[in-house]
Structures are given as C-alpha cells and as structure tokens.
Amino acid sequence: MAKKEITELSVEEKLKALYQLQTTLSAIDEKRALRGELPLEVQDLEDEIEGLNIRVDKIRREIEDFSMAVSQKKAEIAEAQASVERYNRQLNDVKNNREYDTLSKEIEFQTLEIELCNKKIREAMIRIDECERDLGTTERLIDDREHDLQQKRGELDEIMLETKEEEERLRDRARDLETKIEPRLLSSFKRIRKNARNGLGIVYVQRDACGGCFNKIPPQRQLDVKMHKKVIVCEYCGRIIVDPELAGVKTDKAATTEKPKRKRAIRKTKEETE
Secondary structure (H helix, E strand, O other), X not given: OHHHHHHHOOHHHHHHHHHHHHHHHHHHHHHHHHHOOHHHHXXXXXXXXXXXXXXXXXXXXXXXXXXXXXHHHHHHHHHHHHHXXXXXXXXXXXXXXXXXXXXXXXXXXXXXXXXXXXXXXHHHHHHHHHHHHHHHHHHHHHHHHHHHHHHXXXXXXXXXXXXXXXXXXXXXXXXXXXXXXXXXXXXXXXXXXXXXXXXXXXXXXXXXXXXXXXXXXXXXXXXXXXXXXXXXXXXXXXXXXXXXXXXXXXXXXXXXXXXXXXXXXXXXXXXXXX
C-alpha cells in the first residue's frame, strides 16, 4: 500500500515532501548545534583523564621500583659493613704479609661497595622525590579536569533535557515524511545532504541563482524548475532545486520594482526646481 501511494505522488508533491523533510532535518541540526562542541569536549576530557590516570599508575610503579632498589642497596650496605667488621677482626690474627694484604684489599673493596651503594641510594632518592612531585602535579591536574568534566557534563545534560522532546518530535516527523518519498529519490537526497557543507540537499532559487552554491541558473532551467515536471539539480553543486513558491518563501519583487520609480520621481522634481 505504501509503495503504491508513493508512485501516485506527482513530482510537485514529491518535491514538497522533500523540502519539508529538509526543513525538519535542518531543525534537528539546529538542536544538535545547540550542543555545540560540548560532546567533543566531554569526550576529550574523559580521554585526558584516562591518560592522566595511566600516568599516575606508571609514576607509582616507578616510585615503588626505586624504593625497592633503595631497600636492596641498604641490605647490600649492611652486608658489606658486616664483612668489613669481620675482616678487621681477622687482621688481628694474620700470620704473614700476604694474608694482611688480602684482607686489606677485601676491606677496601667492601668500603668501595658501600660508597657505591650510598651513591645509588642518593640517586634513587632524587628520582623518588621527582616522581612524588610529578605525582602530586598530575593528581592535581586530574582533580581540575574532573571538575571541568563534571561542569561540561552538567551543561550537556541540561541542553539534552531541554531539546530531547522537541528533537524526538522532529525525528518522528522526518520518518513520516520519508515514507512519502520514493526510495531512490530519498537515497539521492541523503547522499547530496551528506556531502553538502551546510547539510542542505534541496534549496530554492534565490536571485536567479542556486540557493546552495549561489551560481547563476540559466533562464530555461529556471523555467523547468517552476514547471515542477521533473526533478532539477544544480549543475554546479548537485543540489536539488525548487522554486521559492513551492518552498513557501515569499519574494520581494514588488518592493524592488517600486524603488526605481521613486528615484526617477525625485530626480524629476529636482530638475523642475532648477
């Protein structure tokens, strides 16, 4: 039944339904425009916070690794100190110079090990201090971003609440209008609309030009548009063209034709006064 009704529509009726669909879809676009960049801003903040949390986890792991390294080096220092004390006791029992030299070298080696471990500990403590400062900065940044996110989400939710009912009504109207348009024409319209910068797939003639790209339309083609006998598309931008009357737009031709008359009358009176 629906297909039969579509085929019975005249070209004029199809174009009217198509222009009404365009108007409805443009109204939906306006509702989306009210949201502006908020959805993207919310998404960007969520992504940034996720990245910052990953950074926090990484910094904490680094602090843990450096802390473990410090503990390990302290244990090595304790072991080396114990060795030094043991070798010092053994020095009292040496029987020859060779044993004394050997123990002295071991004491020197263990002392160097202690110094090296202390150096590693100092370096690790510096890195821990840097990481903790970086951690504090990152955590404060997360708090700021979460505050911004909460604010942006609130703004978005408020706009969504205000426009949701109207947008749903417009979507229902758009779906109803789509049933009145033959599938091939509807598909072409959607393709044109998708590729159009301003989302307009059908436009009316404005000042003898296409209302989409504003290129001049030849007089014969304008006559074809007014006849409503076939679907006419702009040879420059590919948009479907209708005349202003079908689109329900009033032209100001009468007003424009009156202006020159008044000007001529004014010039005439000036000549007479001279």
